[in-house]
Amino acid sequence: MTAPSPQRTTEPPLPSIIGSSAAMQEVYRITRQVASRKASVLLLGETGTGKELIARAIHELSDRKKKPFVRVNCGALSESLLESELFGHVRGAFTGAIENRTGRFEAAHTGTIFLDEINSTTLHLQVKLLRVLQEREFERVGDTQTIRVDTRVIAASNRDLLEESTEGRFREDLYYRLNVVPVYLPSLRERREDIPSLVGHFLNYYNEENDTYVAHISPQALEALQDYHWPGNVRELQNYVERAVVMAMGDELTVELLPAVVRGEVEPHSMAIRRFDFDSLAEQLVVEGLSQADDKSEDLHSRIVDRVEREVISQVLGQCEGVQIKAAQRLGINRNTLHKKIKDYGLEPPAGGAKTA
Numbered sequence: 001m002t003a004p005s006p007q008r009t010t011e012p013p014l015p016s017i018i019g020s021s022a023a024m025q026e027v028y029r030i031t032r033q034v035a036s037r038k039a040s041v042l043l044l045g046e047t048g049t050g051k052e053l054i055a056r057a058i059h060e061l062s063d064r065k066k067k068p069f070v071r072v073n074c075g076a077l078s079e080s081l082l083e084s085e086l087f088g089h090v091r092g093a094f095t096g097a098i099e100n101r102t103g104r105f106e107a108a109h110t111g112t113i114f115l116d117e118i119n120s121t122t123l124h125l126q127v128k129l130l131r132v133l134q135e136r137e138f139e140r141v142g143d144t145q146t147i148r149v150d151t152r153v154i155a156a157s158n159r160d161l162l163e164e165s166t167e168g169r170f171r172e173d174l175y176y177r178l179n180v181v182p183v184y185l186p187s188l189r190e191r192r193e194d195i196p197s198l199v200g201h202f203l204n205y206y207n208e209e210n211d212t213y214v215a216h217i218s219p220q221a222l223e224a225l226q227d228y229h230w231p232g233n234v235r236e237l238q239n240y241v242e243r244a245v246v247m248a249m250g251d252e253l254t255v256e257l258l259p260a261v262v263r264g265e266v267e268p269h270s271m272a273i274r275r276f277d278f279d280s281l282a283e284q285l286v287v288e289g290l291s292q293a294d295d296k297s298e299d300l301h302s303r304i305v306d307r308v309e310r311e312v313i314s315q316v317l318g319q320c321e322g323v324q325i326k327a328a329q330r331l332g333i334n335r336n337t338l339h340k341k342i343k344d345y346g347l348e349p350p351a352g353g354a355k356t357a
């Protein structure tokens, strides 16, 4: 890792934020400037570009830093659960509301609330959010008493909210209320010059964590990393570096330690092309399943259908980061049904990693 050059004018606001490209310096500049203000901030950028990191930096640099920073992933909960998560509820407000519950806005009183994936909220909830932003007040679900909070709002979206509002999925008034100070996080492919220092940063991190010493990067590996298009941005880079550190035999990150997509050996669009051929894939799958069964099998249906079902659930769970409520919604099946299937198929996360909400 090289030391920061003295002529650099805009340093990262926190030591864990890496990147000195012009695009990131602009992010740092706005981050510092807005931190001390009360105005809402809207963080825009593709997934994995560092929106959450910047949200935390804004909080850390503000005079609220000793107060709570509360993150709510609006994309992980169904509308009604999110509503009571945000605003709280009173006993008996709905089936299952057996106790009064404080919402996250109250928990973030005097501090900061970070509404991640705000584009996932429903229009109904957006009305309530607009009111909190404008009036700083709301009621718990099922209650008439108005609660006032002093909470700084930071929101993030990986979609163009103006476009979402043109298409009727996002309230225009909320968009304008949030968009007072927008911060655009550049994608990694727009700041390739930062790739070496990011790789260095994650090498240090994972070497420490794994007690390894992968200190060098081969020129081919670095070239491959710099040429790749990084759809998952910094998060994707971070994952590949971790994997390389874990798999390395020596002290060098070589090109062989990188996934085939980064080495350029897999056509990035080959999956998309195959996808067009869904019908023949299905046919092939059944042929293969039948060929593995013997003549007397009386479980052909479950042998094949269950295998597909397990795969569907596993992949959708993965996409929903293991959040079962969201996965059930995406799958269009009942939550309890999903829970049972997860058990039946042995898809439960390892102990300690379970998520139910």
Ligand SMILES: Nc1ncnc2c1ncn2[C@@H]1O[C@H](COP(=O)(O)OP(=O)(O)O)[C@@H](O)[C@H]1O
Pocket: 016, 017, 018, 019, 045, 046, 047, 048, 049, 050, 051, 052, 053, 054, 201, 234, 235, 238
């Ligand atoms: N500029 C950066 N420097 C160091 N790590 C970063 C940077 N940007 C993102 N990361 C890391 O990448 C991962 C994804 O970042 P995150 O803030 O969760 O992205 P987003 O919220 O935009 O999806 C996190 O582990 C984060 O620490």
Ligand SMILES: [Mg+2]
Pocket: 048, 051, 052, 116
């Ligand atoms: Mg995020």
